[in-house]
Amino acid sequence: GAVVSQHPSRVICKSGTSVKIECRSLDFQATTMFWYRQFPKQSLMLMATSNEGSKATYEQGVEKDKFLINHASLTLSTLTVTSAHPEDSSFYICSAKSYPGLADEQFFGPGTRLTVL
């Protein structure tokens, strides 16, 4: 149980195009979903937190107009990287929680490798 999927697993796009990444909780309803960015050999950096049906909360320094997050249902959140540039190339990971408590873990997706040419 508690499986989170991401699609696509890797994507290559040209500079200036937009890319959408989907995050789905397959066997549970996610009260909250998180989007992280990870650079090579580094830790995860939280980009934003989203709750179903409400606007995402972005971390300081993350451009909300560039990284559009939609959490339309309890099982799906999407991250759209708009007008992507080479510096946006990274590993993007989503996670989801089924319960909101501090003792409850996040379940992570397998990640999406974005390469912008």
Added chain:
Amino acid sequence: AQSVTQLGSHVSVSEGALVLLRCNYSSSVPPYLFWYVQYPNQGLQLLLKYTSAATLVKGINGFEAEFKKSETSFHLTKPSAHMSDAAEYFCAVNRVTNTGNQFYFGTGTSLTVIP
């Protein structure tokens, strides 16, 4: 503010030797602590978590961690390393924010197992 510090960005052990990955937390209240493992080009998998029920927590794949309040530590151990344990390990603390709660991750420790 709650945070975690992982000492040692790289740890190498021989196959069959003890694995010890260090994590210290800073918190004014008892924290909720987690250890995750990440294999190359994959997401994170939960190894174990501390939620104040028991100080010695057993996880998957033979890993365990002991919560020591006096040392503000939550070190991860495994008695005998296996080649398949080679991966990146992250300690995390769950902290309250104005949007609910979120994880704060340590910088990670890369474990190499030498045959």
